[in-house]
Structure formats: structure tokens, C-alpha cells
Amino acid sequence: MLRDITLGQYYPADSLLHKLDPRVKIVGTIIYIAILFVADNVWGYLLAAMALGVMIVMSKVPVRFIFKGMRAIIFLLMITVVFNVFLTPGRVLFQWKAIKITYEGLLIAGTMAIRLIFLIVGTSIMTLTTTPNQLTDALEALMSPFKKIKLPVHEVAMMMSIALRFIPILMEETDKIMKAQMARGAGFDSKRLTDRAKSLIPLLVPLFVSAFRRANDLAMAMEARCYRGGERTRMKPLQYCSRDYMSYAVLWIVLIGAIVIRVLLPAMV
Amino acid sequence: MELIKTKDCVYEYVKHDADGNECGKVRAVDGVSLDVEQGDFIAILGANGSGKSTFAKHLNAILVPNEGSVYVDGKLTSDPDNVWDVRQCTGMVFQNPDNQIIGQLVEEDVGFGPENLCVPTNEIWQRVEESLKAVGMYAYRKKSPAKLSGGQKQRVSIAGVLAMHPKCIVLDEPTAMLDPKGRKEVIRAARALNDVENISIILITHYMEEVIYANKVFIIDNGKVVMQGTPKEIFARVDELKQVGLEVPQVTLLAHELKSRGLNIADAVLTEAELIEELKKCSNL
Known part of the structure; x- marks a missing residue:
């Protein structure tokens, strides 16, 4: 059962977005989020929708796959919509006893929902087209200015990539420990929440012990291979090429477009 | 000149009881002296807890002796300035394959060592290719280590050490967690490196079958070298071997x-x- 969990939902394909430098994709995602929050009228949202549509087509990831990520936030989405619809004051459209729906409520709920959906889809396009390794590399590169104020950027990136490497190993281990404890009569499927929480103790204690032991071994193996922190060369260095510069240009143009739309055209609410 | 020379190497650690109080010292390694020449295939045998793994860690400057000295390629390991040269000269492969693979792809893991040595990018790729070919894992270079068998993972670990261009490789019980097929793969890879590339191999093990290819065997018991010689000489002393807890x-x-x-x-x-x-x-x- 634990094997089914997939972390980092990379979808391998041969597309322009996959080939793009991961740094561009991270910056692009940030710009895209900025565009979503700059938009305050129909034209702004249309621009964001267009940008999203173009990205989905370029990524060559099946649409079904992209929207699978939506299931996780459907609950959050519903709460946001319900609260906004019923609790926003303004011009009343419909009233029944204490419940009233206002024009402003509908508008805000609608834009909120669109923003959330666009946000999730936009960011999941980044994780779908970028391997976890590329992501950590890009984060390290983008954060490197912070090395000047003594932030351990390289170490944090290394920790992230090692954590990713050990996820499948620890999953397998959890599975093993669970089976071993079940063979000794432990139950993990009790209906009561307190029992369930208690049953996790014989699972978590051995798991933690073994994780520390692994960490110790790994640290020794890394030292034995001359690892000494930041000062090292790269086997796969990140290198910008012309398509990356072009993407940067396009991104900035779209952002400026979004700002112009906000400034020149009237807001909806 | 000897590649590795240890002289009366002693390693002690303080033992703690369940409450964390000191309760005496343990001599894990007790006066081991041995020489390794370039191109040697040395086997170090011992039962569990005999101190063989602790000794092995001295050859890579992970541990330094309390008394006596260890020289690797003429450099004293207890001098902190020599640590990185020593570790480049003698690579080390550990017991658990899962706990020593750092990369998320086979080729990235093999590249980890050269990256640490600040080798230029082009040369890293060259070294990765050579090393993976030397252990017969080149076809798997784009695979995730999680998808490999135990024997394959250990061969990747050997390639990772090999890419650092060491003169000597210490294999610390590399086959203890493997099935018979994986054991054969690993030993074959180690022998090939010894024959073809003339890299010294120091194999720490408790499987007697694996030492018959060695040109010199040391038997360690209670931190001391109790027997040494060629495999023929050692295996002639069946009764003594049984006494130190080894299976012939x-x-x-x-x-x-x-x-x-x-x-x-x-x-x-x-x-x-x-x-x-x-x-x-x-x-x-």
C-alpha cells in the first residue's frame, strides 16, 4: 500500500518545456503566480488562461494527468467558494431566511476559484516537466547569492537531493517493518483514531533508528569519497542556451502585459 | 616503496554501558603491522567482532590509530593535511549497498567522487564511462539505483570509487548482504580490476571462498594478526582456523x-x- 505513493510527479516526455533550463522554469512559475495576483479584470484572467493553455500544449503532458493534481485541493476549493458566496456583503441577488447570496460574493468566489485552479495547474506543470534533481540543482543556483550572507545553500540542496534519494528506500523499509510487526500480531487497521496512532509507535521507532544508522553510514561513505562541502565541480552543470534567454524575454513581456492591463483597464469589483 | 604500510596500529575506544557511564576501554585493533605493494590482492579474514572492519577504516583515514602509524602512499594518515590525498589514493567500498549510493542515477553516483575532487566536467564524463565499463555496468548508466540488484549496486559502488582513480581499493565486507550470484559478480569485478588495471585490492571478508584468489591472506582475531601467508599456507591449518571461528x-x-x-x-x-x-x-x- 505504501508503494503506491509517488513523490515528485515527474512525467517524462520530449518537449520544449522538459528541455528548458530548470532555473527558467522556477523563475517562470514565480512570474506566473505574480501575473495571477496582478490580474483584477477579465482581460487579466484571459491572459493568464492563455499563458496556461500554451504551457499545457507545449509540455506534451496529457491534460488528464495535469488535472489529477486537482483532486488534492478540491476540498479547500469548495470551502473557499462556499464561504465567499455566502459571507460577502453587497447587492443581494437571492435571500432565504438568514442565507443570502450577493453579486459580489459570486464574483469573488469565482475569481478565487479560478486563481486557485490556475495556481495549482501552473505549478504542477513545473513539477511534471522537471526531475526532482534538476529542481534542487536549480534552487541551489538561484539561491547562490545568499551564500554571501553565510546561508548554507549548497548543503541544503544536497540534503534535499539525498532526502529524495532515500524516499523509496525508507518506503520499502516501512513496508518491511509493518509486515514484521503484523507477523507479531500488531494491527494497523483499527477504526479508532487513538488505537491507530498508538499502533504507529512500533512502526516509527524502528524506522527512526534505522534512518539514523543509514545516515551515519552514508555520511561515512560520502567522506570516504572526499566530499567536503561546497568546493566541487559539476558533472551536469546548468547552462543557459538561446531558448532559455528567449523564454526569459517572453516571461517578462507577459508580466509587463499583465501590469499594463491592470493599470489601463477598469477592475471588476 | 610500499603502497600501504601500517606499523603497530592500535585503535581503542571507550565503552559505555546502558546508562552512558564509561566502563573500560576496548582495543578493537591491537598492534597490526602489514605492508601492501602496488598490484597486491590482499584478503583480511576474521570472524564477527574481530576488528577487521575497524582496521579497514584506518586505511582510508576515516579512523586514525591511537598508537602506531599508518602510511598510505608515503603519507601519514594521522596528519589532517593528508586526509584528502589518502582518501583519493585508497577508495573504500562498504557493506550496505543502499547506504553508500548518493546519486539518483547510476551515472550521477559514479560522478560524485570526481565532482568532489574538482575534476573538470568533460573529464568526469570520461571517467564515469570508463569506470562503468570496467565493472560491466555501462548499460545501466541511466537507471535508478533502486532498480538494481544487490550485486549490481555494489558494482556501481566500486565504479564510484574507481572514477576517483585510486591506487588501491578497500572492500569492507562487500558481499555480506548479497546472494551467491551477487557475491560472484562483485568478486569477479574486483579481480578484474586487480588483473587489468593493476589496482591493489584489500578484501575484508569472512567468506573463505573469496580469499583463494588473494596473493596474501591475513587472519585477524581479537584485533591481532594471528596468521598470515598465501591461501595455500593458510588453508593447510584447518584446525587453527576453526579455533578463531572461521569456516573452511x-x-x-x-x-x-x-x-x-x-x-x-x-x-x-x-x-x-x-x-x-x-x-x-x-x-x-
Whole structure:
């Protein structure tokens, strides 16, 4: 059962977005989020929708796959919509006893929902087209200015990539420990929440012990291979090429477009 | 000049009881002296807890001796300035394959060592290719280590060390967690490196079958070297080996028992073929 969990939902394909430098994709995602929050009228949202549509087509990831990520936030989405619809004051459209729906409520709920959906889809396009390794590399590169104020950027990136490497190993281990404890009569499927929480103790204690032991071994193996922190060369260095510069240009143009739309055209609410 | 030279190497650690109080010192390594020449295939044998792994860690400057000295390629390991040179010169492969693979792809893991040595990017790729080919894992370079068998993972670990261009590779019980097929793969890879590239191999193990290819064998018990010699010389002393808790290969044991019952068989028969030859000689009489 634990094997089914997939972390980092990379979808391998041969597309322009996959080939793009991961740094561009991270910056692009940030710009895209900025565009979503700059938009305050129909034209702004249309621009964001267009940008999203173009990205989905370029990524060559099946649409079904992209929207699978939506299931996780459907609950959050519903709460946001319900609260906004019923609790926003303004011009009343419909009233029944204490419940009233206002024009402003509908508008805000609608834009909120669109923003959330666009946000999730936009960011999941980044994780779908970028391997976890590329992501950590890009984060390290983008954060490197912070090395000047003594932030351990390289170490944090290394920790992230090692954590990713050990996820499948620890999953397998959890599975093993669970089976071993079940063979000794432990139950993990009790209906009561307190029992369930208690049953996790014989699972978590051995798991933690073994994780520390692994960490110790790994640290020794890394030292034995001359690892000494930041000062090292790269086997796969990140290198910008012309398509990356072009993407940067396009991104900035779209952002400026979004700002112009906000400034020149009237807001909806 | 010897590649590795240890002189009366002693390693002690303070033992703690369950409450964390000190309760005496343990001498894990007790005065080990041995020399390794370039191109040697050395096997260090010992039962569990004999101190063989602790000793192995001295060859890579992970541990430094409390007394005595360890020289690797003429450099004293206890000098902090020499640590990185020593570790580049003698690579180390550990027991658990999962706990020593750092990369998320086979090729990235092999590149980890050269990256740390600040080798230029082009040369890293060259070294990765050579090393993976040397252990026969080149076809798997784009695979995730999680998808490999135990023997394959250990070969990747060996390639990772090899890419650092060491003069000597220390294998610390590399086969303890593997099935028989994986064990054979790993030993074959180590022998090939020794034969073809003339890299010294120091194999720490408790499987007697694996040491028959070594040109020198050391038996460690309680932190001391109790026997040394060629595999032939060592295997002739079956009773002593049993005393230090080691299992003799079945063929050797059978030959030894037959000899002690009066059959005219040579000492230290190591392979089935040898035993068959010996038995044929007997039946001709």
C-alpha cells in the first residue's frame, strides 16, 4: 500500500518545456503566480488562461494527468467558494431566511476559484516537466547569492537531493517493518483514531533508528569519497542556451502585459 | 616503496554501558603491522567482532590509530593535511549497498567522487564511462539505483570509487548482504580490476571462498594478526582456523578430513578440480 505513493510527479516526455533550463522554469512559475495576483479584470484572467493553455500544449503532458493534481485541493476549493458566496456583503441577488447570496460574493468566489485552479495547474506543470534533481540543482543556483550572507545553500540542496534519494528506500523499509510487526500480531487497521496512532509507535521507532544508522553510514561513505562541502565541480552543470534567454524575454513581456492591463483597464469589483 | 604500510596500529575506544557511564576501554585493533605493494590482492579474514572492519577504516583515514602509524602512499594518515590525498589514493567500498549510493542515477553516483575532487566536467564524463565499463555496468548508466540488484549496486559502488582513480581499493565486507550470484559478480569485478588495471585490492571478508584468489591472506582475531601467508599456507591449518571461528570451504574441509583418515592427499586443496586430481592419484596407487 505504501508503494503506491509517488513523490515528485515527474512525467517524462520530449518537449520544449522538459528541455528548458530548470532555473527558467522556477523563475517562470514565480512570474506566473505574480501575473495571477496582478490580474483584477477579465482581460487579466484571459491572459493568464492563455499563458496556461500554451504551457499545457507545449509540455506534451496529457491534460488528464495535469488535472489529477486537482483532486488534492478540491476540498479547500469548495470551502473557499462556499464561504465567499455566502459571507460577502453587497447587492443581494437571492435571500432565504438568514442565507443570502450577493453579486459580489459570486464574483469573488469565482475569481478565487479560478486563481486557485490556475495556481495549482501552473505549478504542477513545473513539477511534471522537471526531475526532482534538476529542481534542487536549480534552487541551489538561484539561491547562490545568499551564500554571501553565510546561508548554507549548497548543503541544503544536497540534503534535499539525498532526502529524495532515500524516499523509496525508507518506503520499502516501512513496508518491511509493518509486515514484521503484523507477523507479531500488531494491527494497523483499527477504526479508532487513538488505537491507530498508538499502533504507529512500533512502526516509527524502528524506522527512526534505522534512518539514523543509514545516515551515519552514508555520511561515512560520502567522506570516504572526499566530499567536503561546497568546493566541487559539476558533472551536469546548468547552462543557459538561446531558448532559455528567449523564454526569459517572453516571461517578462507577459508580466509587463499583465501590469499594463491592470493599470489601463477598469477592475471588476 | 610500499603502497600501504601500517606499523603497530592500535585503535581503542571507550565503552559505555546502558546508562552512558564509561566502563573500560576496548582495543578493537591491537598492534597490526602489514605492508601492501602496488598490484597486491590482499584478503583480511576474521570472524564477527574481530576488528577487521575497524582496521579497514584506518586505511582510508576515516579512523586514525591511537598508537602506531599508518602510511598510505608515503603519507601519514594521522596528519589532517593528508586526509584528502589518502582518501583519493585508497577508495573504500562498504557493506550496505543502499547506504553508500548518493546519486539518483547510476551515472550521477559514479560522478560524485570526481565532482568532489574538482575534476573538470568533460573529464568526469570520461571517467564515469570508463569506470562503468570496467565493472560491466555501462548499460545501466541511466537507471535508478533502486532498480538494481544487490550485486549490481555494489558494482556501481566500486565504479564510484574507481572514477576517483585510486591506487588501491578497500572492500569492507562487500558481499555480506548479497546472494551467491551477487557475491560472484562483485568478486569477479574486483579481480578484474586487480588483473587489468593493476589496482591493489584489500578484501575484508569472512567468506573463505573469496580469499583463494588473494596473493596474501591475513587472519585477524581479537584485533591481532594471528596468521598470515598465501591461501595455500593458510588453508593447510584447518584446525587453527576453526579455533578463531572461521569456516573452511567444504572442499578443503573434505580433503582435510580424508587426509586425517590416512588418504595420501596434499595439504590445502582449494578447488574441486584439485581435489579430483588428488583423488585420482590416490586411486592409481
